[in-house]
Amino acid sequence: MGGATIAVLGGGISGLASAYYAARAGGAVKKVVLLEAGPVLGGWVRSSRSPQGAVSELGPRSVRPNGLVGGNTLCLLSDLGLSDSVLPVTRASPAAKNRFVFTGGTLHTLPNSLWTALSRRPPFSRPLAWHVLREPFVRGGGDGSGGDDFSVDALARHRLGDELADWLLDPLCRGVFAGDSRRLSVRCCFPALYRAVALHGSIVGGSLLSREPDDPAVSSNELVRRSRQERWAMWSLREGMGTLPNALGAFLEGRGVELLTNAAVRRIDFTGDRKATVEFDGDTITVDHIISTLPAKALSPLLPADLSVLREDLSRIRSVTVAVVNLEYPGSVLPVQGFGHLLPSSESGPVLGVVYDSMLFPQHNRRDVESTRLTVMLGGAWYEEAYGGLGAGEGEMESLLADAAEGAVRTQLGVDVRPTRTSVSLNQDCIPQYEVGHWKIMERIALEVGSRRLPLSLTGASFNGVSINDCVYNAGSAVATLLRTHV
Numbered sequence: 001m002g003g004a005t006i007a008v009l010g011g012g013i014s015g016l017a018s019a020y021y022a023a024r025a026g027g028a029v030k031k032v033v034l035l036e037a038g039p040v041l042g043g044w045v046r047s048s049r050s051p052q053g054a055v056s057e058l059g060p061r062s063v064r065p066n067g068l069v070g071g072n073t074l075c076l077l078s079d080l081g082l083s084d085s086v087l088p089v090t091r092a093s094p095a096a097k098n099r100f101v102f103t104g105g106t107l108h109t110l111p112n113s114l115w116t117a118l119s120r121r122p123p124f125s126r127p128l129a130w131h132v133l134r135e136p137f138v139r140g141g142g143d144g145s146g147g148d149d150f151s152v153d154a155l156a157r158h159r160l161g162d163e164l165a166d167w168l169l170d171p172l173c174r175g176v177f178a179g180d181s182r183r184l185s186v187r188c189c190f191p192a193l194y195r196a197v198a199l200h201g202s203i204v205g206g207s208l209l210s211r212e213p214d215d216p217a218v219s220s221n222e223l224v225r226r227s228r229q230e231r232w233a234m235w236s237l238r239e240g241m242g243t244l245p246n247a248l249g250a251f252l253e254g255r256g257v258e259l260l261t262n263a264a265v266r267r268i269d270f271t272g273d274r275k276a277t278v279e280f281d282g283d284t285i286t287v288d289h290i291i292s293t294l295p296a297k298a299l300s301p302l303l304p305a306d307l308s309v310l311r312e313d314l315s316r317i318r319s320v321t322v323a324v325v326n327l328e329y330p331g332s333v334l335p336v337q338g339f340g341h342l343l344p345s346s347e348s349g350p351v352l353g354v355v356y357d358s359m360l361f362p363q364h365n366r367r368d369v370e371s372t373r374l375t376v377m378l379g380g381a382w383y384e385e386a387y388g389g390l391g392a393g394e395g396e397m398e399s400l401l402a403d404a405a406e407g408a409v410r411t412q413l414g415v416d417v418r419p420t421r422t423s424v425s426l427n428q429d430c431i432p433q434y435e436v437g438h439w440k441i442m443e444r445i446a447l448e449v450g451s452r453r454l455p456l457s458l459t460g461a462s463f464n465g466v467s468i469n470d471c472v473y474n475a476g477s478a479v480a481t482l483l484r485t486h487v
């Protein structure tokens, strides 16, 4: 298929990264067209700046630099010329070290050092070390009998006990997937934990024995070396995370990639000569290959009706809605220093947690006066139960969510003053949920696409990791596989 034409569906970080890797493939790829339904590129990665200079994030606000996938994103940043825009947070800083859980009316610091793991810290009745030392002697996974997948809750409860399941893993699932640990798959949400138990019979033992894969091209990158020397825990960008899709867009335009916004894909067809047609607002194109980064549920109805098994499997990968409320308070109002706090589901259904943005990235604070920026996240797997049946209009819903967020800050952080700025965004279906058995859906999807030899690659947050790092890395892998097998 020398000199292939490729349509990339979706202009979020996965679509932009897919187009980036395809555009760098040299002569193997003749043309890349990216189709995005919305008016701007970036998907959930979006930042804004207030007239006073404060940066707010709608979606992701920090990215991990560690491991192969973290290093890979740093390589992308350097290639885009963004190295000087990086705002690192080092592992020694309170913003990286201190994460809290709010339960029983109090903020509790999660263990973050050997010393804190050895001492008994509320809400836990025993030191973390007690659970850790006991875990290797527990047999089995989620139900004590082994098996091919378990819920995060079942694995944690069985191997680590009720307290860690309730106050560590339950909030962690809310703070990454906005999801319910009782429904989420440990195999797909925390693959390293799953592998540790499956291969070594223990989370602790397996974690000690496992080695991160390395890629010399990544570890020799200047920015990656800096991140390791300076012991970064996370990073953002000077003008916010939205700088990344903007820079990718500029890079792609420079490489002649056609970036079409307001171009919602309406229908996909596969022709007898192993080509594909994509019908979108305004036009139809014929290409050699499609890389779809659309949310699985959005892709499903666009496929031909005879691909009913594929359509059905894609439609089963659901996503949850998260309300993001950005608040700005006058002065310095936080009673603690840290990243933020999470609420276990037993404590509060819809309020998931609060990020202390101004502690994380003070460079994003307004420039004229001292202020505290916080983000309250609400909803997720509890959205429908809490707000779904209210039948509230958009304006009513916004003020309901703003009140809930302000109330959470008042009761959980003791902040009595009113915020000077409140902005609410309702991110519909923004975080995919890998529920128990997700791996089987993935296997069936791969089989359907492979056995029918469809000129289609699937990547994006719906499948194999929701973080920015995973989205970028998986886009690179999808393009590498395509070049190896089809082009």
Ligand SMILES: Cc1cc2nc3c(=O)[nH]c(=O)nc-3n(C[C@H](O)[C@H](O)[C@H](O)COP(=O)(O)OP(=O)(O)OC[C@H]3O[C@@H](n4cnc5c(N)ncnc54)[C@H](O)[C@@H]3O)c2cc1C
Pocket (backbone or CB within 6 Å): 009, 010, 011, 012, 013, 014, 015, 035, 036, 037, 038, 042, 043, 044, 045, 058, 059, 060, 061, 062, 063, 064, 263, 264, 265, 266, 293, 294, 295, 298, 322, 324, 427, 430, 431, 459, 460, 461, 462, 466, 467, 468, 469, 471
């Ligand atoms: C509130 C929130 C906080 C987060 N925090 C972090 C964090 O701190 N760190 C981190 O690493 N990750 C974080 N994430 C996760 C990460 O931001 C997302 O998983 C990632 O941005 C998803 O990118 P994507 O390109 O796969 O999907 P999307 O961003 O959903 O992009 C898909 C694109 O497809 C388009 N589209 C849909 N239908 C069509 C169609 N028919 N035709 C054409 N285009 C279509 C959409 O408009 C969209 O632009 C967060 C996510 C959210 C929502």
Ligand SMILES: C=Cc1c2[nH]c(c1C)Cc1[nH]c(c(CCC(=O)O)c1C)Cc1[nH]c(c(C)c1CCC(=O)O)Cc1[nH]c(c(C)c1C=C)C2
Pocket (backbone or CB within 6 Å): 062, 063, 064, 099, 100, 172, 174, 175, 176, 177, 178, 234, 322, 339, 340, 341, 342, 352, 353, 354, 355, 377, 431, 466, 467, 468
């Ligand atoms: C309260 C809800 C949420 C908060 N952040 C997110 C939600 C739903 C979304 C999110 N946060 C992270 C990721 C990327 C995961 C990754 O693998 O890198 C996503 C999709 C980062 C993250 N946030 C927390 C953790 C433990 C992580 C993993 C990476 C890391 O260790 O830095 C915890 C956390 N999230 C939120 C808060 C308030 C919080 C802890 C105090 C907000």
